[in-house]
Amino acid sequence: xxxxxxxxxxxxxxxxxxxxxLAPLGIMVKSALDLDLxxxxxxxxxxxxxxxxxxxxxxxxxxxxxxxxxxxxxVDALDGxxxxxxxxxxxxxxxxxxxxxxxxxxxxxxxxxRLAHFSCVISLSWPDGHYELFEGRVDGHIxxxxxxxxxxxxxxxxxxxxxxxxxxxQMSHEEKNKxxxxxxxxxKFKTYLEKLQG
Ligand code: IMP
Numbered sequence: 001x002x003x004x005x006x007x008x009x010x011x012x013x014x015x016x017x018x019x020x021x022l023a024p025l026g027i028m029v030k031s032a033l034d035l036d037l038x039x040x041x042x043x044x045x046x047x048x049x050x051x052x053x054x055x056x057x058x059x060x061x062x063x064x065x066x067x068x069x070x071x072x073x074x075v076d077a078l079d080g081x082x083x084x085x086x087x088x089x090x091x092x093x094x095x096x097x098x099x100x101x102x103x104x105x106x107x108x109x110x111x112x113x114r115l116a117h118f119s120c121v122i123s124l125s126w127p128d129g130h131y132e133l134f135e136g137r138v139d140g141h142i143x144x145x146x147x148x149x150x151x152x153x154x155x156x157x158x159x160x161x162x163x164x165x166x167x168x169x170q171m172s173h174e175e176k177n178k179x180x181x182x183x184x185x186x187x188k189f190k191t192y193l194e195k196l197q198g
């Protein structure tokens with residue numbers, strides 16, 4: 001029976017979403033911020049590689065099972081950028097600047113499509129090297145200007161999911177979690193955990 005899970009993330013937005021999603025299973029999340037864990041360098045070229053790098057490094061260091069999330073925004077007109085570099089794409093990790101940079105890059109692109117998707121790979125690693133991967137994706141488009149709401153983080157004010165006219169930032173946590181890349185990956189992860197929990 002899992003009562004507590006280590007989440008190798010210092011991203012407050014991700015931590016809040018993962019906490020909300022695991023609370024109904026009675027699982028408490030301890031993040032890299034709570035435990036003051038070191039940052040793991042993301043040297044991979046795919047979401048799966050980076051997710052595994054983070055969960056495996058911390059699982060081995062602590063001798064405990066650990067989960068990680070690697071995610072990002074992929075824009076068709078920018079050949080999938082910023083993708084795995086989404087966090088680093090924002091100058092000084094300031095996402096207001098990151099969103100301006102993205103809109104400027106799209107304005108320069110000959111491809112006028114505004115199609116985009118968010119991807120997420122959740123990994124769960126054990127200290128013995130065994131691991132599981134859970135993937136999620138949400139399709140949508142990039143708004144012409146930032147659409148701020150009360151919620152969200154990162155590129156949320158720019159992303160409008162298919163079937164909606166509001167951005168992720170203008171949705172409640174609950175509404176976003178139902179359809180988001182992370183929500184979809186977490187659904188698969190939760191199904192797996194429910195089986196483990198018996
Ligand atoms: P990493 O997975 O730590 O490399 O960071 C992923 C980056 O992608 C985050 O810092 C955000 O900029 C962006 N990102 C991932 N998921 C979301 C989301 O749900 N909303 C907005 N931005 C996101």
